[in-house]
Amino acid sequence: MTTRYDAHFELGDATWLNTAHQGALPTVAAEAARRAIAWKQKPFELTGERFKGVPEGLRAAVARLLNANEDEIVLANSASYGLHLIANAYPWRQGDEIIVMETDFPSDILPWLALEARYGVKVRRLKPQGRVLSPDELRAAVTPATRLFCTTLVHSFSGHAIDLDALGDVCQSAGVVFVVNASQALGARALDVTGHPVDAVTTVGFKWLCGPYGTGFCWMAPRLIDRLHRTHAYWLSMLTADDLAGELGELRVGPVERAADFDVFGTANFFNFTALREAIDLLLAIGLEAVEDHNQRLVQKLVESCTENGYRLISPSAATASRSSLVLLTDDDPAALARLKSRLDREGIFTAVRAGAVRLSPHLYNSTSQIDLVGDILNESRAS
Template sequence: MNSETLRPLFDLPRDLAYLNCAYMGPMPRFAANAGQTAYDQRQRPWELDIQDRFFDQPEALRAEAAKLFGAAADDIALIPAASYGLAIAARNLPLSTGQEILALDGQFPSNVYIWREKAAQSGATMKTVTRSANESWTEAVLAAIGPQTAIAALPEVHWADGGRVDLKAVSDKLRAHGAKLVLDLTQSLGTAPFDLAAIRPDFAIAAGYKWLLGPYTMGYGYIAPEHQSGIPLEEGWIVREGAEDFARLVDYADRHAPGARRFDMGERSGFQLVPAALESLKWLNGLGLDTLRDGLLARTTDIEDAVRPYGAHCDTPDRGGHYLCLALPDHAPKDLARRLMARGVSVSQRGDRLRVTPHLYTDGADIDRFASAIKAELA
């Protein structure tokens, strides 16, 4: 599907090349409209359909999220943030004195702080995995796994350099040592197929406002069936058996709703959030994950080809196909991202790298604008 068909679905000015989806994905117009309609309806609460708003729409969202993980709807929890889902994982995984938790060097903080705290409480240690310039993250992680490894808390794609982790290879070695795998898929879910059966994570989470093009404060967590009887962070009313019957809520239920629903956040029905998130996920699933993978790789490849003559290039081994982190020449301005924004290009700067993350709405005019701006600043 070409960008000329898709770009009008987004409120993207023609004089702006938005190449910053890893920072925040723009919601499609139809998703934003669904959210606005929900806000308008919220002014008249007496008109809200209880079954639809409290239960049916969240269940529809759960089912759409499950497709992205390659999971069953029962395996998905609705969460507000990556940190929330990671806290669920930390609460429900055993850890003993002398064991290790693996994390990547420079990993996003939400997938570090919770494990530092758990290690400190358990007498375990954090082991930071570093890589050499010509080494992939997969190679570095495989070399770090050993008998003391209890948990590997990893992304699929590193948020700063775009390097990919071969999660199947890592999972196989972890299981050989009896270790657990916790994934933050915020920078990858929805950009390519996720092979759940091969990777077999214990927990996997994703915030919904980046590549999933949804609202802030709505995310998704996969909880493997063997962990679904665990301890949630909250004890909300709506995750209990029989919660649909408002007349009997004080007939307190001991049993939780089935599957991963016990781990849902409080107020998970999010009247203003769920309708928008649902429309975005339905659209992504309608496009198909193979289409997303191929289209995003084609765009990042075209972008790299366009700017390579000016000294910007990707030197990350085995990068994620949707993710381009450009190494810059020594004379590049320290405030390059700000300068590019002044020329109508939105990207992110992470240290000495420029993070360029398009989506399927990115077209040839966007790539030309970026290349011209890079030429003006670097050539």
């Protein structure tokens, strides 16, 4: 029997199967945001301890989530923030090469393209034979000029997960920086950054982590931090409000010492960061393994319903390492697929359409009865 976690959320009668777009905010996170609003209503509640404690608390929660050190965490507002940070802070040289997947989500490609005219860097867009790049395809593409490889952990347009360790081994053996966008994975599954050959992981906080929109973070291995130069000098990453009470003396901008030197401006983001911390703490309390088990039970039921009713799966059909929490189905008859989407909409079942497929992305607030209803609709739509 699947454990019910929907009591932590307030979705009402809606069936939200679009976590790949936005995760639902848990009640405890909403309460934290309301407390933060109350602080702002009475600015004397915005104490120095809270200005310091909000980013410190979130950084500590993220470190626990990733089994990382706090000094390796960059607080951000998106996954793109981390990608642009690395793109603009890395010491590029004329002729350096970056490899991306041609069919990846745009956020994993665009930051690197902006470097071509500025530094003479070449971005190679590899088209995979399957849904995501295989280790053999990457190995064959790497050249002595290759400096960095960026890809997604779970592909938004197909639901396929990459072979993180095998791709990382290819990069590690060639001295290539390996950057991973985990936005469609982290929160639906555990990710221990100490157990994989990866140099950086960036993600949003508002999908599977169930935080507010406009949140995210980036983890970077110390070996990568040591190679990066400053992109900005944010005063709160170097000073505190208490420092303003006396003579500041001569301001200096020193070398990068920790990941926090790259934090987004406004790290005492009371409305968003307090809520994201509560959402992460909730997931950790439930346990990421339990969340993944719950999600995969729902995914399995969806896969079986799709197969039984003759829909073609874009996402993996077998329960292998390549399966994620995203289920994408399509039909050879576009009109039939459009009718299915319309029926789901009418029944208050929220999904998305990506790359010509209906995408369903269940999370811990969904129940087996909701998935059974989707199965009934798949059957009825096929029969009609």
